[in-house]
Amino acid sequence: MAISPKDLITGSTKTSSLPEIFIMLSEMLNDPTSSFSDIAKVIGMDTALAARILRVVNSSFYSFPSNVETVTHAISIIGTQQLHDLALATTILTTFQGVPEDLVNMNMFWRHSLGCAVTARILAIHGQETNPERFYLCGILHDVGRLIIMENLPDQAREIIDRHQEEGGLMVDMEQKVLGFNHAEVGASLAKAWKLPLSYEEIIACHHQPSKARRYPVESAIVNLADIFSKAMELGSSGDLFVPPLDVKSWDHVGLNSSVLESIWNQIETQYSENIEIVLAGR
Protein backbone atom coordinates (compact mmCIF):
# COMPACT_ATOMS: atom_id res chain seq x y z
CA MET A 1 0.00 0.00 0.00
CA ALA A 2 1.62 3.21 -1.16
CA ILE A 3 0.96 6.32 0.86
CA SER A 4 1.00 9.73 -0.77
CA PRO A 5 1.75 13.09 0.90
CA LYS A 6 -1.90 13.99 0.43
CA ASP A 7 -3.03 10.94 2.43
CA LEU A 8 -0.90 12.07 5.36
CA ILE A 9 -2.59 15.46 5.43
CA THR A 10 -6.18 14.32 5.02
CA GLY A 11 -5.71 11.44 7.46
CA SER A 12 -5.21 13.78 10.39
CA THR A 13 -7.90 16.12 11.64
CA LYS A 14 -5.25 18.47 12.93
CA THR A 15 -3.81 19.14 9.49
CA SER A 16 -6.69 18.51 7.10
CA SER A 17 -7.96 22.05 7.46
CA LEU A 18 -6.82 25.35 8.87
CA PRO A 19 -7.90 26.31 12.37
CA GLU A 20 -11.43 27.77 12.16
CA ILE A 21 -10.30 31.28 12.99
CA PHE A 22 -8.08 31.41 9.88
CA ILE A 23 -10.87 30.29 7.59
CA MET A 24 -12.88 33.24 8.89
CA LEU A 25 -9.88 35.53 8.54
CA SER A 26 -9.18 34.56 4.91
CA GLU A 27 -12.82 35.13 4.03
CA MET A 28 -12.69 38.58 5.58
CA LEU A 29 -9.45 39.46 3.82
CA ASN A 30 -11.11 38.64 0.51
CA ASP A 31 -14.23 40.59 1.39
CA PRO A 32 -13.84 44.28 0.51
CA THR A 33 -16.64 45.32 2.87
CA SER A 34 -14.93 44.06 6.02
CA SER A 35 -13.17 46.67 8.11
CA PHE A 36 -10.04 46.56 10.27
CA SER A 37 -12.16 46.38 13.39
CA ASP A 38 -14.14 43.41 11.99
CA ILE A 39 -10.88 41.58 11.43
CA ALA A 40 -9.60 42.61 14.84
CA LYS A 41 -12.78 41.21 16.40
CA VAL A 42 -12.16 37.81 14.85
CA ILE A 43 -8.59 37.74 16.10
CA GLY A 44 -9.75 38.94 19.51
CA MET A 45 -11.85 35.79 19.86
CA ASP A 46 -8.60 33.96 20.46
CA THR A 47 -7.03 35.96 23.27
CA ALA A 48 -3.80 33.98 23.25
CA LEU A 49 -3.40 34.70 19.53
CA ALA A 50 -4.12 38.40 20.00
CA ALA A 51 -1.55 38.57 22.79
CA ARG A 52 1.08 36.85 20.65
CA ILE A 53 0.46 39.24 17.76
CA LEU A 54 0.85 42.29 19.98
CA ARG A 55 4.06 40.89 21.44
CA VAL A 56 5.52 40.38 17.97
CA VAL A 57 4.38 43.74 16.62
CA ASN A 58 5.93 45.49 19.62
CA SER A 59 9.31 43.82 19.10
CA SER A 60 12.23 45.91 17.97
CA PHE A 61 12.10 44.45 14.43
CA TYR A 62 9.12 46.67 13.69
CA SER A 63 10.41 49.49 15.90
CA PHE A 64 7.27 51.58 16.04
CA PRO A 65 7.75 54.78 17.99
CA SER A 66 4.90 54.08 20.39
CA ASN A 67 3.51 50.92 21.97
CA VAL A 68 0.92 49.11 19.86
CA GLU A 69 -1.86 48.21 22.28
CA THR A 70 -4.77 47.01 20.17
CA VAL A 71 -5.10 44.51 17.34
CA THR A 72 -6.90 47.16 15.24
CA HIS A 73 -3.87 49.42 15.62
CA ALA A 74 -1.56 46.53 14.69
CA ILE A 75 -3.54 45.84 11.48
CA SER A 76 -3.54 49.49 10.50
CA ILE A 77 0.25 49.63 10.59
CA ILE A 78 1.37 46.29 9.24
CA GLY A 79 -1.54 45.57 6.89
CA THR A 80 -4.10 42.80 6.76
CA GLN A 81 -2.19 40.23 4.67
CA GLN A 82 0.97 40.64 6.75
CA LEU A 83 -1.05 40.34 9.95
CA HIS A 84 -2.73 37.19 8.66
CA ASP A 85 0.66 35.61 7.87
CA LEU A 86 2.10 36.62 11.21
CA ALA A 87 -0.90 35.24 13.07
CA LEU A 88 -0.71 31.97 11.18
CA ALA A 89 3.04 31.66 11.80
CA THR A 90 2.61 31.94 15.55
CA THR A 91 -0.37 29.56 15.51
CA ILE A 92 1.50 26.83 13.64
CA LEU A 93 3.83 26.54 16.60
CA THR A 94 0.93 25.52 18.81
CA THR A 95 -0.76 23.31 16.19
CA PHE A 96 1.97 20.71 16.01
CA GLN A 97 2.21 19.12 19.39
CA GLY A 98 2.26 15.47 20.30
CA VAL A 99 5.02 14.46 17.92
CA PRO A 100 6.95 11.57 19.54
CA GLU A 101 9.78 13.08 21.57
CA ASP A 102 12.28 10.36 20.76
CA LEU A 103 12.03 11.40 17.09
CA VAL A 104 12.38 15.14 17.43
CA ASN A 105 13.23 17.79 19.97
CA MET A 106 10.46 20.30 19.30
CA ASN A 107 12.35 23.22 20.78
CA MET A 108 15.30 22.57 18.45
CA PHE A 109 12.95 22.03 15.53
CA TRP A 110 11.23 25.40 15.97
CA ARG A 111 14.57 27.10 16.49
CA HIS A 112 15.68 25.86 13.08
CA SER A 113 12.38 26.97 11.54
CA LEU A 114 12.53 30.39 13.19
CA GLY A 115 16.14 30.79 12.06
CA CYS A 116 15.03 30.07 8.51
CA ALA A 117 11.99 32.37 8.87
CA VAL A 118 13.97 35.32 10.16
CA THR A 119 16.66 34.81 7.49
CA ALA A 120 14.17 34.48 4.64
CA ARG A 121 12.57 37.75 5.73
CA ILE A 122 15.95 39.51 5.84
CA LEU A 123 16.94 38.15 2.41
CA ALA A 124 13.54 39.19 1.01
CA ILE A 125 14.04 42.72 2.29
CA HIS A 126 17.53 42.80 0.72
CA GLY A 127 16.03 41.60 -2.56
CA GLN A 128 13.24 44.19 -2.31
CA GLU A 129 10.51 41.57 -2.45
CA THR A 130 6.94 42.56 -1.63
CA ASN A 131 5.29 41.41 1.62
CA PRO A 132 8.38 40.08 3.45
CA GLU A 133 6.13 38.52 6.11
CA ARG A 134 5.12 35.75 3.71
CA PHE A 135 8.76 34.65 3.66
CA TYR A 136 8.67 34.45 7.43
CA LEU A 137 5.65 32.17 7.21
CA CYS A 138 7.29 30.02 4.53
CA GLY A 139 10.34 29.69 6.78
CA ILE A 140 8.15 28.46 9.63
CA LEU A 141 6.40 26.01 7.31
CA HIS A 142 9.34 24.77 5.22
CA ASP A 143 10.09 21.65 7.30
CA VAL A 144 6.67 21.09 8.89
CA GLY A 145 6.27 18.12 6.53
CA ARG A 146 8.83 16.34 8.75
CA LEU A 147 6.56 16.68 11.78
CA ILE A 148 3.62 15.32 9.82
CA ILE A 149 5.70 12.32 8.72
CA MET A 150 6.86 11.66 12.30
CA GLU A 151 3.36 11.93 13.67
CA ASN A 152 1.72 9.65 11.13
CA LEU A 153 4.51 7.25 10.21
CA PRO A 154 6.70 7.00 13.33
CA ASP A 155 8.35 3.72 12.30
CA GLN A 156 9.42 4.97 8.91
CA ALA A 157 10.51 8.26 10.50
CA ARG A 158 12.74 6.29 12.89
CA GLU A 159 14.22 4.39 9.95
CA ILE A 160 14.89 7.64 8.06
CA ILE A 161 16.68 9.18 11.04
CA ASP A 162 18.78 6.07 11.79
CA ARG A 163 19.80 5.44 8.21
CA HIS A 164 20.51 9.14 7.64
CA GLN A 165 22.90 9.09 10.59
CA GLU A 166 24.54 5.80 9.57
CA GLU A 167 24.90 6.43 5.85
CA GLY A 168 25.72 10.12 6.01
CA GLY A 169 23.71 11.23 2.97
CA LEU A 170 21.14 13.99 2.90
CA MET A 171 18.02 13.45 5.00
CA VAL A 172 15.73 14.58 2.20
CA ASP A 173 17.17 11.84 -0.06
CA MET A 174 16.68 9.23 2.67
CA GLU A 175 13.01 10.27 2.97
CA GLN A 176 12.65 9.76 -0.74
CA LYS A 177 14.26 6.32 -0.47
CA VAL A 178 12.16 5.13 2.47
CA LEU A 179 8.82 6.76 1.69
CA GLY A 180 8.91 7.52 -2.02
CA PHE A 181 8.33 11.20 -1.25
CA ASN A 182 9.94 13.86 0.94
CA HIS A 183 8.99 16.40 3.61
CA ALA A 184 8.88 19.26 1.09
CA GLU A 185 6.06 17.54 -0.78
CA VAL A 186 4.19 16.87 2.46
CA GLY A 187 4.56 20.52 3.47
CA ALA A 188 3.26 21.63 0.08
CA SER A 189 0.24 19.34 0.45
CA LEU A 190 -0.44 20.97 3.79
CA ALA A 191 -0.32 24.44 2.23
CA LYS A 192 -2.77 23.23 -0.40
CA ALA A 193 -5.15 21.69 2.12
CA TRP A 194 -5.05 24.93 4.08
CA LYS A 195 -5.79 26.85 0.88
CA LEU A 196 -2.82 29.14 1.36
CA PRO A 197 -1.86 31.21 -1.70
CA LEU A 198 -0.35 29.14 -4.51
CA SER A 199 3.06 30.74 -4.02
CA TYR A 200 3.45 29.15 -0.55
CA GLU A 201 2.75 25.71 -1.94
CA GLU A 202 5.44 26.04 -4.60
CA ILE A 203 8.00 27.71 -2.33
CA ILE A 204 7.67 24.92 0.26
CA ALA A 205 7.68 22.20 -2.40
CA CYS A 206 10.83 23.59 -4.03
CA HIS A 207 12.87 24.75 -1.05
CA HIS A 208 15.48 22.07 -1.78
CA GLN A 209 15.39 22.52 -5.57
CA PRO A 210 14.33 26.08 -6.31
CA SER A 211 15.40 25.75 -9.94
CA LYS A 212 12.43 23.41 -10.40
CA ALA A 213 10.00 26.15 -9.35
CA ARG A 214 8.04 27.26 -12.36
CA ARG A 215 6.26 30.33 -11.09
CA TYR A 216 8.15 31.43 -7.98
CA PRO A 217 11.84 30.64 -8.55
CA VAL A 218 13.12 33.75 -6.74
CA GLU A 219 11.01 33.15 -3.66
CA SER A 220 12.00 29.47 -3.59
CA ALA A 221 15.68 30.35 -3.95
CA ILE A 222 15.40 32.77 -1.01
CA VAL A 223 13.97 30.05 1.25
CA ASN A 224 16.64 27.61 0.00
CA LEU A 225 19.38 30.03 1.05
CA ALA A 226 17.61 30.82 4.34
CA ASP A 227 17.53 27.10 5.16
CA ILE A 228 21.26 26.93 4.38
CA PHE A 229 21.98 29.93 6.63
CA SER A 230 19.95 28.50 9.50
CA LYS A 231 21.85 25.22 9.29
CA ALA A 232 25.28 26.84 8.76
CA MET A 233 24.69 29.02 11.83
CA GLU A 234 23.50 25.94 13.72
CA LEU A 235 20.31 27.59 14.89
CA GLY A 236 18.37 24.63 16.26
CA SER A 237 17.94 21.54 14.09
CA SER A 238 15.22 19.78 12.15
CA GLY A 239 17.10 16.47 12.17
CA ASP A 240 19.49 17.06 9.27
CA LEU A 241 23.16 16.56 10.06
CA PHE A 242 24.37 18.63 7.12
CA VAL A 243 23.97 22.00 5.47
CA PRO A 244 21.64 21.50 2.49
CA PRO A 245 23.29 22.10 -0.90
CA LEU A 246 22.84 25.45 -2.61
CA ASP A 247 20.87 25.16 -5.84
CA VAL A 248 23.44 26.95 -7.97
CA LYS A 249 21.20 27.16 -11.03
CA SER A 250 18.66 29.31 -9.24
CA TRP A 251 21.30 31.39 -7.55
CA ASP A 252 21.39 34.14 -10.18
CA HIS A 253 17.77 34.98 -9.39
CA VAL A 254 18.70 36.17 -5.93
CA GLY A 255 21.83 37.95 -7.06
CA LEU A 256 23.39 38.53 -3.65
CA ASN A 257 27.09 39.31 -3.56
CA SER A 258 29.10 37.09 -1.24
CA SER A 259 30.57 40.15 0.45
CA VAL A 260 27.24 41.07 2.09
CA LEU A 261 26.83 37.66 3.74
CA GLU A 262 28.76 38.64 6.83
CA SER A 263 26.54 41.64 7.56
CA ILE A 264 23.45 39.50 6.91
CA TRP A 265 24.88 36.83 9.26
CA ASN A 266 25.18 39.43 12.04
CA GLN A 267 21.71 40.78 11.32
CA ILE A 268 20.28 37.25 11.62
CA GLU A 269 22.01 36.64 14.97
CA THR A 270 20.37 39.72 16.48
CA GLN A 271 16.89 39.13 15.07
CA TYR A 272 16.97 35.41 15.79
CA SER A 273 17.64 35.71 19.51
CA GLU A 274 14.95 38.36 19.89
CA ASN A 275 12.49 36.24 17.93
CA ILE A 276 13.17 33.15 20.01
CA GLU A 277 12.40 35.05 23.18
CA ILE A 278 9.10 36.34 21.86
CA VAL A 279 7.81 33.31 20.01
CA LEU A 280 9.18 30.40 21.99
CA ALA A 281 8.69 32.00 25.40
CA GLY A 282 7.78 29.37 27.94
CA ARG A 283 7.89 26.54 25.42
Added chain:
Amino acid sequence: MLSLKLNQLKPGMVLSRDVTNFSGVLLLKSGKSLKDKEIKNFKAWGITETFVQEHKEGVSCQEEEPPIDPQLLQEAEAASAALFRHSNASHPIVMELKRLCTMKKVKQKTSSIE
Protein backbone atom coordinates in the same frame (compact mmCIF):
# COMPACT_ATOMS: atom_id res chain seq x y z
CA MET B 1 44.21 41.87 -8.31
CA LEU B 2 42.43 41.46 -5.03
CA SER B 3 38.75 41.76 -4.20
CA LEU B 4 38.17 43.53 -0.90
CA LYS B 5 35.14 44.34 1.18
CA LEU B 6 34.47 47.93 2.02
CA ASN B 7 35.60 47.63 5.65
CA GLN B 8 38.96 46.26 4.50
CA LEU B 9 39.75 49.26 2.32
CA LYS B 10 42.43 51.60 3.55
CA PRO B 11 43.62 54.95 2.24
CA GLY B 12 46.53 54.48 -0.16
CA MET B 13 45.25 51.34 -1.84
CA VAL B 14 45.05 51.54 -5.62
CA LEU B 15 41.92 50.56 -7.53
CA SER B 16 42.37 47.94 -10.21
CA ARG B 17 38.85 48.31 -11.62
CA ASP B 18 36.45 51.21 -12.06
CA VAL B 19 33.97 51.62 -9.22
CA THR B 20 30.46 52.48 -10.35
CA ASN B 21 27.23 52.88 -8.44
CA PHE B 22 24.20 50.65 -9.05
CA SER B 23 23.04 52.73 -12.02
CA GLY B 24 26.47 52.64 -13.63
CA VAL B 25 27.70 56.14 -12.82
CA LEU B 26 31.47 56.18 -12.41
CA LEU B 27 32.56 56.99 -8.85
CA LEU B 28 36.31 56.44 -9.18
CA LYS B 29 38.49 55.30 -12.06
CA SER B 30 40.75 52.27 -12.02
CA GLY B 31 44.34 53.23 -11.16
CA LYS B 32 43.37 55.97 -8.70
CA SER B 33 44.58 55.67 -5.15
CA LEU B 34 41.99 55.74 -2.39
CA LYS B 35 41.51 58.52 0.15
CA ASP B 36 39.31 58.57 3.24
CA LYS B 37 36.80 60.77 1.47
CA GLU B 38 36.33 58.26 -1.33
CA ILE B 39 35.88 55.30 0.99
CA LYS B 40 33.13 57.26 2.75
CA ASN B 41 31.59 58.02 -0.61
CA PHE B 42 31.53 54.30 -1.50
CA LYS B 43 29.78 53.57 1.78
CA ALA B 44 27.12 56.15 1.06
CA TRP B 45 26.48 54.55 -2.33
CA GLY B 46 26.16 51.10 -0.82
CA ILE B 47 29.21 49.71 -2.62
CA THR B 48 30.06 46.39 -0.99
CA GLU B 49 33.18 45.27 -2.77
CA THR B 50 36.01 46.76 -4.86
CA PHE B 51 39.06 45.46 -6.64
CA VAL B 52 42.48 46.80 -5.65
CA GLN B 53 46.02 46.13 -6.81
CA GLU B 54 48.03 43.73 -4.73
CA HIS B 55 51.27 44.50 -2.96
CA LYS B 56 51.27 48.23 -3.28
CA GLU B 57 54.33 49.35 -1.38
CA GLY B 58 53.74 49.69 2.33
CA VAL B 59 50.02 48.97 2.19
CA SER B 60 48.99 45.76 3.86
CA CYS B 61 45.77 44.21 2.65
CA GLN B 62 45.61 41.77 5.52
CA GLU B 63 43.09 42.29 8.26
CA GLU B 64 44.75 42.87 11.58
CA GLU B 65 43.10 40.28 13.75
CA PRO B 66 44.52 38.59 16.80
CA PRO B 67 46.32 35.38 15.82
CA ILE B 68 44.21 32.23 16.08
CA ASP B 69 45.55 29.10 17.72
CA PRO B 70 46.30 26.91 14.66
CA GLN B 71 45.01 23.77 16.32
CA LEU B 72 41.75 25.47 17.24
CA LEU B 73 41.40 26.71 13.68
CA GLN B 74 42.09 23.27 12.29
CA GLU B 75 39.42 21.70 14.50
CA ALA B 76 36.90 24.38 13.58
CA GLU B 77 37.68 23.95 9.89
CA ALA B 78 37.21 20.19 10.13
CA ALA B 79 33.89 20.63 11.93
CA SER B 80 32.53 23.04 9.35
CA ALA B 81 33.83 20.88 6.51
CA ALA B 82 31.79 18.00 7.94
CA LEU B 83 28.72 20.23 8.14
CA PHE B 84 29.15 21.37 4.52
CA ARG B 85 30.06 17.96 3.08
CA HIS B 86 27.14 17.97 0.64
CA SER B 87 27.64 21.56 -0.46
CA ASN B 88 29.25 22.87 -3.61
CA ALA B 89 32.52 23.93 -2.01
CA SER B 90 33.75 26.06 -4.91
CA HIS B 91 30.72 28.35 -5.05
CA PRO B 92 31.58 31.81 -3.64
CA ILE B 93 28.43 31.92 -1.48
CA VAL B 94 29.17 28.51 0.03
CA MET B 95 32.84 29.42 0.58
CA GLU B 96 31.89 32.58 2.46
CA LEU B 97 29.27 30.81 4.61
CA LYS B 98 31.76 28.09 5.44
CA ARG B 99 34.33 30.69 6.46
CA LEU B 100 31.79 32.46 8.69
CA CYS B 101 30.82 29.11 10.19
CA THR B 102 34.47 28.30 10.98
CA MET B 103 34.99 31.72 12.56
CA LYS B 104 31.89 31.26 14.71
CA LYS B 105 33.20 27.92 15.93
CA VAL B 106 36.60 29.45 16.73
CA LYS B 107 34.91 32.25 18.66
CA GLN B 108 32.75 29.77 20.62
CA LYS B 109 35.77 27.65 21.52
CA THR B 110 37.90 30.63 22.47
CA SER B 111 35.23 32.05 24.77
CA SER B 112 34.58 28.65 26.37
CA ILE B 113 38.31 28.29 27.12
CA GLU B 114 38.41 31.74 28.69
